[in-house]
Amino acid sequence: MPNKIIVVGANHAGTAALNTILDHYKDVDVTAFDANSNISFLGCGMALWIGGQISGPDGLFYSSKEILEGKGAKIYMETSVNSIDFDKKTVYVKDASGKDKEYSYDKLILATGSTPVGPQLPGMSLDNVQFVKLYQNAQEVIEKLGDTSIKKVAVVGGGYIGVELAEAFQRNGREVTLIDCAKTCLSAYYDEMFCKRMEKQLSDHGIHLAFEEKVERLEGNTRVEKVITDKNSYDADMVIFCVGFRPNTKLGNGQLRQFNKNGAYETDLMQQTSHPDVYAVGDCSTVYNNAIEDTDYIALATNAVRSGIIAAHNACGTELKSPGVQGSNGISIWGLNMVSTGLSLDRAKKLGFDAAATDYEDWQKAGFMEKDNYKVVIRIVYDKKTRRILGAQLCSDYDISMSIHLFSMAIQEKVTIDKLKLFDLFFLPHFNQPYNYITMAALNAE
Numbered sequence: 327m328p329n330k331i332i333v334v335g336a337n338h339a340g341t342a343a344l345n346t347i348l349d350h351y352k353d354v355d356v357t358a359f360d361a362n363s364n365i366s367f368l369g370c371g372m373a374l375w376i377g378g379q380i381s382g383p384d385g386l387f388y389s390s391k392e393i394l395e396g397k398g399a400k401i402y403m404e405t406s407v408n409s410i411d412f413d414k415k416t417v418y419v420k421d422a423s424g425k426d427k428e429y430s431y432d433k434l435i436l437a438t439g440s441t442p443v444g445p446q447l448p449g450m451s452l453d454n455v456q457f458v459k460l461y462q463n464a465q466e467v468i469e470k471l472g473d474t475s476i477k478k479v480a481v482v483g484g485g486y487i488g489v490e491l492a493e494a495f496q497r498n499g500r501e502v503t504l505i506d507c508a509k510t511c512l513s514a515y516y517d518e519m520f521c522k523r524m525e526k527q528l529s530d531h532g533i534h535l536a537f538e539e540k541v542e543r544l545e546g547n548t549r550v551e552k553v554i555t556d557k558n559s560y561d562a563d564m565v566i567f568c569v570g571f572r573p574n575t576k577l578g579n580g581q582l583r584q585f586n587k588n589g590a591y592e593t594d595l596m597q598q599t600s601h602p603d604v605y606a607v608g609d610c611s612t613v614y615n616n617a618i619e620d621t622d623y624i625a626l627a628t629n630a631v632r633s634g635i636i637a638a639h640n641a642c643g644t645e646l647k648s649p650g651v652q653g654s655n656g657i658s659i660w661g662l663n664m665v666s667t668g669l670s671l672d673r674a675k676k677l678g679f680d681a682a683a684t685d686y687e688d689w690q691k692a693g694f695m696e697k698d699n700y701k702v703v704i705r706i707v708y709d710k711k712t713r714r715i716l717g718a719q720l721c722s723d724y725d726i727s728m729s730i731h732l733f734s735m736a737i738q739e740k741v742t743i744d745k746l747k748l749f750d751l752f753f754l755p756h757f758n759q760p761y762n763y764i765t766m767a768a769l770n771a772e
């Protein structure tokens with residue numbers, strides 16, 4: 327077992343690694359550095375906070391320096407790791423008081439996460455042009471929203487963050503324009519028929535949609551006033567950019583093997599990098615995607631936590647391999663719930679699969695259940711040659727979120743669409759129908 331483990335970055339992935347080491351390996355000397363002043367901020371709460379759906383940010387943290395130190399770790403906050411000598415196994419840091427220090431390790435876990443993509447456009451340095459990632463970003467936006475002259479908010483990027491924030495700003499009493507260069511919102515996660523349903527939900531609630539538009543510049547004096555796209559101009563007192571994340575790999579650039587698509591640290595199933603003593607976890611690293619049966623980049627808190635646990639056990643000498651991931655995800659906007667896992671039909675085809683989809687729409691519960699009964703739309707994507715399930719999407723005003731886990735497991739275990747046809751699903755009128763839409767969609771598959 328190694329004596330000394332250093333964890334760089336102590337947000338979701340780093341905290342998961344630290345907790346695993348502290349809970350299971352009593353004799354390890356574990357030290358963590360984080361450049362920020364807080365640990366474990368749940369970014370998912372930012373929209374709920376802005377939209378007034380929760381009363382404040384207090385519940386959005388589940389760990390702290392004190393909690394981790396109480397379990398035996400040494401935690402240095404506001405301490406940036408500036409460089410690493412991977413041969414000498416030494417990290418070089420600048421501590422909170424500005425002093426340079428160095429620390430040696432036996433095993434290193436990199437959990438340096440990601441940073442929001444910032445397009446290089448004229449006007450990006452104007453006031454009220456915001457990014458949303460850290461707790462401090464959320465605080466700043468909330469503080470600025472105290473200014474009632476901020477009436478119009480433009481959200482650039484209609485992915486998960488953008489759609490959630492569009493709802494949040496509208497709930498907050500602002501006029502919202504949601505801009506995306508793609509044809510629709512959430513297009514990385516869902517096929518068009520699901521995206522269109524979300525589009526309708528957004529426009530029914532007053533969000534102005536501007537899709538297939540490319541932002542060219544921002545205009546204003548000191549404060550932003552306009553977003554100029556290749557097709558239109560929108561008045562905006564605040565502009566939020568949420569056009570994706572980029573892995574933060576400054577410390578290992580050129581020294582550790584990197585994913586050809588975006589430079590994330592390439593890891594194996596044990597989260598080990600190209601250097602045997604170095605692991606990488608969370609948003610700075612790759613995962614194995616079972617749907618494509620290959621290495622991939624999927625930035626999610628869930629993957630951060632799982633990869634943190636895996637790296638910690640391996641760094642401490644217990645071999646643990648990841649079963650891979652499916653990128654399962656979900657969103658709930660004004661009560662419209664959508665969940666997906668694996669590949670959409672569109673993405674499967676783009677990746678070269680001979681893919682097909684089987685769709686079904688029905689009521690959630692038996693027809694005689696007059697209350698709280700909602701329509702559900704399901705799509706299951708499968709490979710026509712191997713019959714392997716590649717993905718699934720569900721959409722309803724009913725809470726169908728738990729159904730997606732079945733498909734996540736099916737993709738992980740390489741279940742075929744035919745196996746799903748007579749799969750045992752219970753029936754109780756309070757919950758579902760004897761001819762369950764999952765069964766019906768599978769039975770209808772060609």
Ligand SMILES: Cc1cc2nc3c(=O)[nH]c(=O)nc-3n(C[C@H](O)[C@H](O)[C@H](O)COP(=O)(O)OP(=O)(O)OC[C@H]3O[C@@H](n4cnc5c(N)ncnc54)[C@H](O)[C@@H]3O)c2cc1C
Binds near residue numbers: 361437627628
């Ligand atoms: C608004 C928003 C909503 C989200 N909602 C969801 C959701 O609903 N579900 C979901 O699964 N995911 C969601 N995500 C994504 C999720 O937050 C990320 O996938 C997750 O934060 C990744 O965790 P991480 O620990 O790998 O990286 P990060 O959260 O990026 O943390 C990296 C840490 O490393 C530290 N660090 C970096 N470089 C250094 C250095 N050189 N020295 C010291 N410290 C360093 C940073 O200070 C930071 O604390 C959301 C993200 C945002 C922004």
Ligand SMILES: NC(=O)c1ccc[n+]([C@@H]2O[C@H](COP(=O)([O-])OP(=O)(O)OC[C@H]3O[C@@H](n4cnc5c(N)ncnc54)[C@H](O)[C@@H]3O)[C@@H](O)[C@H]2O)c1
Binds near residue numbers: 445513625626
């Ligand atoms: N509910 C959840 O699970 C949840 C919630 C929030 C964030 N997240 C994760 O956090 C990460 C970051 O989220 P995100 O919303 O920033 O990324 P995203 O990948 O979900 O969406 C980015 C969007 O920006 C658009 N875009 C890209 N460049 C653009 C440009 N120049 N102009 C206009 N539009 C542009 C894309 O078409 C896409 O729709 C993702 O991995 C996401 O899955 C997950």
